[in-house]
């Protein structure tokens with residue numbers, strides 16, 4: 001272990017939590033993935049392992065590095081195991097009361113210098129930070145999905161975030177190979193202000209028959225230089241999450257471009273949430289959350 005190696009916990013082993021845990025383990029940090037649900041925790045760990053196995057298979061990591069990355073990761077369903085953590089990143093459900101309560105409980109477990117990062121997409125960082133007795137340690141860090149592949153992280157301070165916490169956060173993200181973009185504590189930060197209306201317009205285009213999901217994905221891939229098409233991306237994001245984020249932003253911004261198209265509600269009602277349920281716009285044999 002080097003001086004730069006930290007003990008990091010990621011709360012929530014879903015799409016984002018398992019992606020962020022992959023980033024931490026790949027950087028060599030002693031990483032604890034925590035979830036209240038055993039099944040979700042197991043799937044999150046399988047997803048991280050699957051990512052490193054694939055990285056070895058395709059020659060991006062040598063075998064020793066792949067094994068070492070897997071060994072730095074452990075799973076827990078007991079919050080007390082997080083006591084030694086230098087950094088805690090929460091990626092639990094998008095629920096203000098839950099996020100506040102989680103940070104409040106952690107206050108009594110970790111040291112006063114532990115950084116609290118929240119990966120919220122739509123909730124106020126200031127509101128989440130108010131759940132901690134030390135709101136100065138709380139910083140918004142909004143990772144892009146899939147977190148192991150996307151370099152950008154939006155950094156948003158809450159009203160009481162301290163300079164030391166902001167600075168330590170930007171330095172920590174740089175050590176992970178991430179690029180920080182500093183933004184304000186506002187609904188959707190920067191990325192979702194653009195991304196959500198754009199994803200909605202792609203869904204409207206599909207509903208209107210402008211193209212198939214394959215042709216629209218291919219057009220975006222070929223012409224706009226995106227790493228994947230909108231429907232592949234939505235399948236990774238999760239239709240439930242897209243619906244929730246789009247609806248929350250619509251409620252806050254009152255801009256109709258954010259309102260989710262009817263197809264979203266039908267897919268969520270049918271349980272076609274994307275990779276995590278094996279079917280979204282496309283079908284998947286492997287329901288690990290990304291990477292294999």
Ligand SMILES: NC(=O)c1ccc[n+]([C@@H]2O[C@H](COP(=O)([O-])OP(=O)(O)OC[C@H]3O[C@@H](n4cnc5c(N)ncnc54)[C@H](O)[C@@H]3O)[C@@H](O)[C@H]2O)c1
Pocket residue numbers: 011012013014015016017034035036037040041090091092093094095098102119120121122142143144145236237238241245
């Ligand atoms: N999906 C995306 O593309 C995306 C992108 C950026 C940010 N986000 C944000 O990241 C957060 C997580 O989103 P997700 O898509 O990973 O959700 P998800 O539904 O895939 O996973 C959430 C996980 O949190 C766990 N959980 C719930 N309550 C918990 C608790 N008290 N303690 C520990 N774990 C708990 C659940 O069991 C589940 O495994 C949300 O705030 C979301 O807005 C999502």
